[in-house]
Amino acid sequence: QPITRLADYRPSDYLIDRVDLDLRLHPTETRVTATLALRPNPAGEPGAPLVLDGDELTLLAIALDGQPTGPGAIDVTPRSLTLHQPPQRPFVLEIATQVNPSANTKLMGLYRSNGVYCTQCEADGFRRITYFLDRPDVMAVYTTRIEGERADTPVLLGNGNPVEQGEVGLTRHYAVWHDPHPKPAYLFALVGGRLGRVASRFTTMEGREVEIAVYVEPGKEDRADFALDAVARSMLWDERTFGRAYDLDVFNVVAVSDFNMGAMENKGLNIFNDKYVLASPDTATDADYANIEAIIAHEYFHNWSGNRVTCRDWFQLCLKEGLTVFRDQEFSSDERSRPVHRIAEVRTLRARQFPEDAGPLAHPVRPQAYREINNFYTATVYEKGAEIVRMLRTLLGPETFRRGMDRYFATCDGTAATVEDFLAAFAAESGRDLAAFSRWYEQAGTPTVAVSGTYDPAARTYTLAFRQSLPVVATEATAGSAPQPLVIPVVLGLVAREGGPVAATSERVRDGVFVLETAEDTLVFHEVAAAPVPSLFRGFSAPVKVEHALTRDERLTLLAHDGDAFNRWQAAQSLAMEVLVDRATADAPLEAEAGPEAAGLSSALATFLDGEALADPAFAALVLTLPGEQEVAQTLRSEVDPDAIWRARQSLRMQLGRDLGPRLLSLREALAAPAGAPFSPDAASAGRRALRNAALDLVAAADPQAGTALALAQLETAATMTDRLAALATLSLVPGEAREAALARFADTYRHEPLVLDKWFALQAMIPEDGTLERVRGLMRHPAFSLGNPNRVRSLVASFSLNNPTQFHRPDGAGYDLTAEVVLALDGKNPQVAARLLTAFNTWRMVEGGRRRRAESALRRVVETPGLSPDVSDIAGRSLA
Ligand code: B3K
Numbered sequence: 063q064p065i066t067r068l069a070d071y072r073p074s075d076y077l078i079d080r081v082d083l084d085l086r087l088h089p090t091e092t093r094v095t096a097t098l099a100l101r102p103n104p105a106g107e108p109g110a111p112l113v114l115d116g117d118e119l120t121l122l123a124i125a126l127d128g129q130p131t132g133p134g135a136i137d138v139t140p141r142s143l144t145l146h147q148p149p150q151r152p153f154v155l156e157i158a159t160q161v162n163p164s165a166n167t168k169l170m171g172l173y174r175s176n177g178v179y180c181t182q183c184e185a186d187g188f189r190r191i192t193y194f195l196d197r198p199d200v201m202a203v204y205t206t207r208i209e210g211e212r213a214d215t216p217v218l219l220g221n222g223n224p225v226e227q228g229e230v231g232l233t234r235h236y237a238v239w240h241d242p243h244p245k246p247a248y249l250f251a252l253v254g255g256r257l258g259r260v261a262s263r264f265t266t267m268e269g270r271e272v273e274i275a276v277y278v279e280p281g282k283e284d285r286a287d288f289a290l291d292a293v294a295r296s297m298l299w300d301e302r303t304f305g306r307a308y309d310l311d312v313f314n315v316v317a318v319s320d321f322n323m324g325a326m327e328n329k330g331l332n333i334f335n336d337k338y339v340l341a342s343p344d345t346a347t348d349a350d351y352a353n354i355e356a357i358i359a360h361e362y363f364h365n366w367s368g369n370r371v372t373c374r375d376w377f378q379l380c381l382k383e384g385l386t387v388f389r390d391q392e393f394s395s396d397e398r399s400r401p402v403h404r405i406a407e408v409r410t411l412r413a414r415q416f417p418e419d420a421g422p423l424a425h426p427v428r429p430q431a432y433r434e435i436n437n438f439y440t441a442t443v444y445e446k447g448a449e450i451v452r453m454l455r456t457l458l459g460p461e462t463f464r465r466g467m468d469r470y471f472a473t474c475d476g477t478a479a480t481v482e483d484f485l486a487a488f489a490a491e492s493g494r495d496l497a498a499f500s501r502w503y504e505q506a507g508t509p510t511v512a513v514s515g516t517y518d519p520a521a522r523t524y525t526l527a528f529r530q531s532l533p534v535v536a537t538e539a540t541a542g543s544a545p546q547p548l549v550i551p552v553v554l555g556l557v558a559r560e561g562g563p564v565a566a567t568s569e570r571v572r573d574g575v576f577v578l579e580t581a582e583d584t585l586v587f588h589e590v591a592a593a594p595v596p597s598l599f600r601g602f603s604a605p606v607k608v609e610h611a612l613t614r615d616e617r618l619t620l621l622a623h624d625g626d627a628f629n630r631w632q633a634a635q636s637l638a639m640e641v642l643v644d645r646a647t648a649d650a651p652l653e654a655e656a657g658p659e660a661a662g663l664s665s666a667l668a669t670f671l672d673g674e675a676l677a678d679p680a681f682a683a684l685v686l687t688l689p690g691e692q693e694v695a696q697t698l699r700s701e702v703d704p705d706a707i708w709r710a711r712q713s714l715r716m717q718l719g720r721d722l723g724p725r726l727l728s729l730r731e732a733l734a735a736p737a738g739a740p741f742s743p744d745a746a747s748a749g750r751r752a753l754r755n756a757a758l759d760l761v762a763a764a765d766p767q768a769g770t771a772l773a774l775a776q777l778e779t780a781a782t783m784t785d786r787l788a789a790l791a792t793l794s795l796v797p798g799e800a801r802e803a804a805l806a807r808f809a810d811t812y813r814h815e816p817l818v819l820d821k822w823f824a825l826q827a828m829i830p831e832d833g834t835l836e837r838v839r840g841l842m843r844h845p846a847f848s849l850g851n852p853n854r855v856r857s858l859v860a861s862f863s864l865n866n867p868t869q870f871h872r873p874d875g876a877g878y879d880l881t882a883e884v885v886l887a888l889d890g891k892n893p894q895v896a897a898r899l900l901t902a903f904n905t906w907r908m909v910e911g912g913r914r915r916r917a918e919s920a921l922r923r924v925v926e927t928p929g930l931s932p933d934v935s936d937i938a939g940r941s942l943a
Pocket residue numbers: 184185323324325326327360361364383436439
């Protein structure tokens with residue numbers, strides 16, 4: 063696979079203005095006729111050959127301006143169609159191809175999922191449907207005629223608005239859809255199948271009547287209402303928050319059960335992994351409801367950030383993804399609890415993006431080169447990309463930021479834009495030079511900011527000294543050059559030791575923000591009456607690691623008194639992290655004596671719980687949750703022993719459970735939903751369930767017997783999947799009869815519910831015990847498991863490889879071997895999912911020597927296997943580089 067480089071970007075030599083598609087759906091022989099209205103691009107090279115992309119295509123016929131092409135005029139392979147001397151005026155190419163949707167196990171292009179025809183074209187799947195200029199800067203107006211058997215495909219959906227439908231002979235019918243908005247091919251979609259439907263209407267602020275519909279497997283319509291409501295809430299929010307209205311007469315969402323990612327923002331026809339649509343109290347957890355809401359919003363918001371303004375090339379992926387993640391995060395914060403959501407975002411960033419940025423797959427938010435673009439739909443592009451937009455808002459202030467967004471949408475509407483276009487809108491609106499800020503897009507690696515504070519009682523000043531440092535990450539664009547300082551917004555405040563804010567001034571802090579833009583800087587506060595405790599990076603104002611040597615008492619002050627909820631949570635996390643790092647480094651046994659640090663944490667948490675657990679249970683649940691194993695590993699950085707980390711975390715959980723036990727039990731009582739209370743997935747109800755279950759987890763850690771009894775009782779009476787699954791998770795950590803019986807019963811109850819069995823697979827794959835590997839192998843033979851379904855692979859195998867550190871990193875290397883084996887078995891079927899699974903090896907260089915050697919040899923076995931997909935060979939190659 064050749065390398066594609068940003069520096070080599072050239073406009074297309076030809077443009078396509080209109081596309082007329084005619085698709086005759088057939089399980090194995092679907093015929094596609096594309097009529098393309100082409101013209102030379104004034105910005106391209108005159109007289110250049112026209113090279114259309116293809117992938118596994120069979121050409122049936124071709125005509126140029128209605129005439130057959132002459133001998134030697136074209137060259138065709140399954141991967142390309144070249145017209146050597148295209149007319150240098152507008153012309154029409156008519157191309158007929160044939161594809162086999164049933165054989166399409168890559169789930170890219172046109173495929174079938176449970177008998178339903180559907181498509182996935184981003185990033186480069188449209189070329190698997192017809193020969194095309196499959197690049198996002200070629201934008202066309204599409205009219206699509208879809209024809210199929212009425213019995214198999216009563217529902218026929220396309221992009222845009224429905225314009226016509228009718229009968230074809232006795233058994234077939236057709237529908238014509240027209241999308242007036244020019245779009246790149248990756249936003250093309252169609253669906254044909256037997257589907258149930260729920261629908262409602264939304265009137266936009268511009269007065270447009272929109273019909274919103276969600277299509278699901280027949281019989282599951284009642285599980286689509288929450289998603290349908292989330293669409294309407296998203297539409298309203300985008301109007302109110304960003305002034306963005308919807309622009310078609312229909313908005314359709316279709317749930318399919320085989321999908322490589324979460325969902326896809328095709329114009330007017332979003333296609334979803336059914337996991338992110340279907341919800342009922344009996345089958346979906348609170349986390350599922352929150353994810354559905356967020357992903358529905360995300361795909362809908364793409365209609366402006368992605369579709370109306372799309373990307374010039376795939377290097378600009380963060381332009382739509384980072385921005386749209388930022389938008390969906392804001393939506394969820396407004397619909398739910400802002401601090402609680404912010405903590406969830408940061409946990410994801412630290413668990414997924416920080417390790418990526420610290421490992422062999424590190425890349426800038428805007429990469430400069432790729433072999434396989436589908437491997438760049440990463441936490442860095444999405445989550446760090448969103449953090450950059452958030453920092454921009456912090457730097458400019460909310461009003462200027464909103465004006466910049468308006469300008470961006472106004473100036474770039476209908477175009478394929480770049481990161482430069484995006485920043486230019488904010489530079490113009492704010493009058494600021496954003497050149498230094500733009501380094502966030504170019505430099506990979508997580509910056510570290512070291513801070514120290516000094517109080518001078520005589521001068522009544524408090525001085526903070528900042529030093530930023532960036533890891534050197536060799537990438538194409540930065541190779542050989544030292545990293546340049548970043549523009550880092552530090553939202554901060556001073557807290558008095560006895561609580562309450564300190565009203566000190568510094569000319570360099572505006573609206574609570576200090577901007578660190580050089581390698582080192584100092585900030586002086588005046589008129590400070592007593593030594594304060596600094597609260598830095600409030601709300602996690604920049605995606606950095608902070609090295610700030612606060613004392614335990616100072617952290618306890620922040621936990622108790624900081625006005626910023628995020629930093630209160632962070633104080634508890636930091637206290638816990640110190641204990642975890644100490645214990646993991648000393649490789650302390652499980653029953654080691656608790657030191658004063660741990661005791662201090664327990665008593666602070668006790669005070670915290672007594673004071674306010676009932677006032678904000680969701681927040682309290684987060685405060686009670688210790689940093690994850692991956693996060694501890696990131697803090698240790700090298701020669702990591704995952705077993706020592708697990709023991710450290712386990713022993714601290716045991717201690718907190720012992721110290722807080724009676725409180726946790728009475729909280730569980732106080733928070734119990736009254737019998738027969740109606741279910742609500744809202745944030746407040748979810749928060750009460752979260753705290754009850756966090757309490758259960760700690761109680762069970764300290765006293766497995768008592769925990770098992772509580773969990774069994776909860777499993778018996780639970781009215782929600784959240785509570786049932788939490789109980790099962792607790793039971794899953796205690797080896798024995800009770801666990802196996804509960805697991806078997808759960809599987810039997812939900813034997814017809816694949817999405818619930820996914821939770822059951824995942825839970826077992828994450829058991830931190832030696833026997834888990836064999837259990838996973840056994841479950842791979844379970845009738846409900848299939849390598850062909852991405853959700854099954856993710857819940858069973860990826861849960862093991864990515865979310866069970868002790869077992870993936872087994873000292874004997876068997877966890878690596880299993881992962882490599884599944885990657886290879888899957889690669890021939892579905893390279894995208896295989897490549898994603900292989901990213902589990904991202905942390906291989908951090909682990910101690912024995913494991914490291916075994917991980918490396920498993921990776922080598924993968925890379926040396928002949929016939930690898932570009933997807934897997936790219937990840938394997940970069941992981942070893
Ligand atoms: N844009 C899609 C992801 C496409 C995946 C390509 N392999 C989903 C999203 O981010 O909204």
